[in-house]
Amino acid sequence: MVVISEIKKVVASRLFLRKVKPGQSLVEFAVILPMFLLMTVVLIQLILIGAVALAVNQAAASCARYAALNNTYDQSTLNTYLKSVASPLINDTYLATIGLNPSTVPRTSGASVTVTVSYDLSGKLVLGSSFLGVTFPTTLAVSQTMVSN
Numbered sequence: 001m002v003v004i005s006e007i008k009k010v011v012a013s014r015l016f017l018r019k020v021k022p023g024q025s026l027v028e029f030a031v032i033l034p035m036f037l038l039m040t041v042v043l044i045q046l047i048l049i050g051a052v053a054l055a056v057n058q059a060a061a062s063c064a065r066y067a068a069l070n071n072t073y074d075q076s077t078l079n080t081y082l083k084s085v086a087s088p089l090i091n092d093t094y095l096a097t098i099g100l101n102p103s104t105v106p107r108t109s110g111a112s113v114t115v116t117v118s119y120d121l122s123g124k125l126v127l128g129s130s131f132l133g134v135t136f137p138t139t140l141a142v143s144q145t146m147v148s149n
Helices: 002-018 024-069 075-085
Strands: 099-101 112-120 139-147
Touching: 024 075, 024 112, 024 139
Parallel strands: none
Antiparallel strands: 099 112, 112 139
């Protein structure tokens, strides 16, 4: 019987500690919600920057391969090809024209050809380029080099 009464005292003291005051849950929710939403928006922006970086990298590799296999194609032809193969995520007005080196055609067989694809992130950034001391990139540029055929 002594053990049961001790258990009741412990349970009663714990229940006393767990009592919440009216509105306490609402206040806690009001404090946590903005922080949670802010973290969610920052995470979405980082995911979007990563997805754009992957798409620009894929477009640059594809254009470098196309330029290496077709040594008579100039920069305007490669820009047209870029628009046709770029991911819908980056195929908009923020996609810059291709940088091609060497730009002279026809390129000699066995020479390196470098293609640079740039993308302006300002249209994709939800929070802007700087937010609470964190600076996000505003331009992504990827260069790919391959040997022409």
